[in-house]
Amino acid sequence: EKLIGKLPLTIDTHDFTFGPTFTYTGDLMEYYDKSYFSLVSATNFFQEDEPTRTLNEKEYKPILSRHPFVLVSRPRTLELLKEFGFMTFDKWFDESYDLEENDEKRMNLLIDEVDRLSNLDPSVWDSMLKDMQPVLEHNLNHVVNNANDIIFSTDFKNILRYAG
Numbered sequence: 001e002k003l004i005g006k007l008p009l010t011i012d013t014h015d016f017t018f019g020p021t022f023t024y025t026g027d028l029m030e031y032y033d034k035s036y037f038s039l040v041s042a043t044n045f046f047q048e049d050e051p052t053r054t055l056n057e058k059e060y061k062p063i064l065s066r067h068p069f070v071l072v073s074r075p076r077t078l079e080l081l082k083e084f085g086f087m088t089f090d091k092w093f094d095e096s097y098d099l100e101e102n103d104e105k106r107m108n109l110l111i112d113e114v115d116r117l118s119n120l121d122p123s124v125w126d127s128m129l130k131d132m133q134p135v136l137e138h139n140l141n142h143v144v145n146n147a148n149d150i151i152f153s154t155d156f157k158n159i160l161r162y163a164g
Contacts, residue, residue: 029065036125037117038062042073046103053077063143066136070117072110075101085142087135092128093117
């Protein structure tokens with residue numbers, strides 16, 4: 001019920017040359033505060049578009065905002081995040097989608113998990129978010145403390161400036 005009165009939440013603007021879709025400003029925090037998790041669409045999802053796993057500013061925005069996320073991406077991208085020292089939400093989310101190589105099956109697994117998460121009772125979310133705090137803090141500290149060791153895009157360097 002907390003969110004029903006605030007729907008729909010729209011982040012995209014009609015002017016695609018400037019706005020929250022291309023910059024990281026305090027305005028985005030409003031959307032994180034009004035939602036339980038982020039659905040992050042990576043640059044590539046389909047095998048035919050890109051066979052490798054990549055990370056960019058899209059994955060780091062919810063991390064810097066201490067917001068749990070589901071990642072719509074190439075297989076094993078969550079695994080890549082873990083290899084870089086980040087923690088994911090496998091205690092609370094079904095992240096089996098990350099292991100699925102078949103694009104269509106992976107998308108169906110993602111849809112099922114987003115549907116499940118979207119239908120959780122707010123009291124369940126409140127408890128889960130409290131339980132997730134150590135993971136959210138670990139990820140934030142990890143990205144900030146290791147910023148010099150990670151190659152970031154210009155956009156991500158702007159995000160770090162805002163968060164720092």
